[in-house]
Amino acid sequence: MVRLKMQFSQIKILFLHEWRKDLRNKSSLFATLMYAISAIYVCFLSFGAKQNNVNILVWNSLYWIISLFSCINAMGRNMNNESENQQSYLYQIVSPQVYIITKIAYNTVFLITLTTITFIFQSFILGNKIENNLLYLFSICIAMIGFSASLTLIGSIASKTKNNATIMAVLSFPTLIPVLLLALKLCKNAIDGLELTSSSDEIITIISIDVISISISFLLFPFLWKN
Secondary structure, three states, X not given: OHHHHHHHHHHHHHHHHHHHHHHHOHHHHHHHHHHHHHHHHHHHHHOOOOOOOOOHHHHHHHHHHHHHHHHHXXXXXXXXXXXXXXXXXXXXXXXXXXXXXXXXXXXXXXXXXXXXXXXXXXXXXXXXXXXXXXXXXXXXXXXXXXXXXXXXXXXXXXXXXXXXXXXXXXXXXXXXXXXXXXXXXXXXXXXXXXXXXXXXXXXXXXXHHHHHHHXXXXXXXXXXXXX
16 A cells, blocks of 8 residues: 555656756747647638638548548657656666556656647638537547557657658557547547447457557566666
């Protein structure tokens, strides 16, 4: 019980450390956000610069394409935030399990915030014909858990190589495609106005993939940590 409380305390401290680190590097945060906003605005101009001029299925596809690349871009910027001295210090004071869980938790919050802002901005610029917005936002949240777990582990692997960006791009797409396809199907149900109970199969599958992704990261990261 005491050990569990200590680990929770370490997770809380590391989470706040990640938050303060991003606050000190505001230019990177704004660059990530502008990446998504610029892509949406280009789509707005491409479709005649009119609201509600985009087919809802195209709207959904555009949203997930923009979100996918925004998430990969964000995690690519985030994976080299710590110097070797900081990594060595963290190696001495926390376990790899505590570190990776904190990273996944923080990146999940970050990606959910990023994709929610993207959703709001795209709804404002391109219009919004989604019948069940709550289900759509819920699908974003559970998908981002899987995105975070996969991209955090891949980012850790890529940070050990010289070609970080290349490794990040090559490894991320195959691991994210299952979650992406299920999220697209779940969002289609939200567009059609279906209730949460009608989408239980997709929700359970996405959550199962999230659990598997977190478990794999939890088991494999200690081997990366030692290197």
